[in-house]
């Protein structure tokens with residue numbers, strides 16, 4: 070009984086702070102993204118528009134991606150049937166890794182169950198490969214990187230978000246002979262700001278540190294072939310390990326790293342999170358490979374997405390809403406209170422059929438709660454217009470502030 074009481078108390082804490090998470094039961098309609106159907110708790114259905122998905126380019130309904138998945142499914146069946154080492158490596162996995170290595174201009178790539186696992190498994194394993202490794206980690210790195218750094222168990226330093234001077238000072242205080250790795254992101258998805266890739270690569274070169282970048286929110290989206298912000302900025306060749314996902318802009322599932330053949334070989338050989346788990350279903354690997362290949366040349370989709378983001382920001386800013394704008398594809402609107410944030414999200418869904426999930430602590434710091442919109446090429450002018458009118462009405466109804474948050 071005391072166990073039950075402890076569970077109740079843990080859940081009650083979340084309710085008290087207004088950050089208990091409720092899942093919304095939605096089903097997207099293939100061929101009609103971002104349209105979806107919401108099944109309410111009472112079982113009734115309502116047509117809605119998804120405004121918070123990470124399938125940024127609508128690739129999850131791309132006919133060629135689906136065709137590749139169908140073909141692999143028909144050819145080999147549902148699952149892979151094993152770990153990569155024991156019967157779970159197929160031609161689909163090898164093709165996918167070749168596609169990813171080519172995307173990033175690296176010798177090799179290694180596919181994991183997700184980018185979360187790729188971050189966690191790789192960062193924690195590098196400690197085994199490089200004894201005495203010190204990891205310098207950006208303060209706003211994703212939970213999966215934090216977990217990997219923590220579980221690795223070695224020395225770690227947290228530098229203030231995007232503060233290269235602070236990073237430099239931390240490095241200067243350590244043994245120059247110690248192996249070092251700087252871990253950061255290219256697009257921080259909650260504010261939509263960019264990491265200082267060139268400055269960090271310059272510093273890493275100067276002090277002889279390895280670089281590790283999470284391009285999860287950038288692959289498919291930035292760079293002439295969709296390899297990410299490091300590609301766009303001409304820095305990709307300077308990054309030692311690139312981490313990303315096939316589940317966001319690529320619209321499918323799975324994560325990976327791309328690096329030198331030697332680095333990939335070592336991680337492949339030592340990382341428990343890679344070794345002791347069943348490989349991706351071949352159909353998933355086939356779909357992901359198709360999506361990566363398609364987006365290497367689909368600049369029009371990237372352009373359309375950026376245009377949609379610019380229009381939405383311009384219109385929300387026109388209403389005086391406190392948007393956070395760092396020039397990326399993500400459109401966060403600052404609310405600053407978990408209860409208000411949840412309430413706005415509920416009203417958007419109930420009254421306007423607009424689905425945007427409230428983003429509360431611990432995903433973002435307390436006091437910075439927000440609604441985070443992810444426009445895409447599949448959101449049309451009418452849907453943008455509907456969203457903008459709804460936000461205007463709710464902001465007025467709830468008498469919320471219209472001050473701009475510094476971008």
Ligand SMILES: *Cc1c(COP(=O)(O)O)cnc(C)c1O
Pocket residue numbers: 183184185186188211213254258283285286313314315316323324
């Ligand atoms: C979503 C996310 C991940 C995890 O990616 P999955 O493939 O969904 O596990 C890793 N890093 C960042 C920054 C993310 O936002």
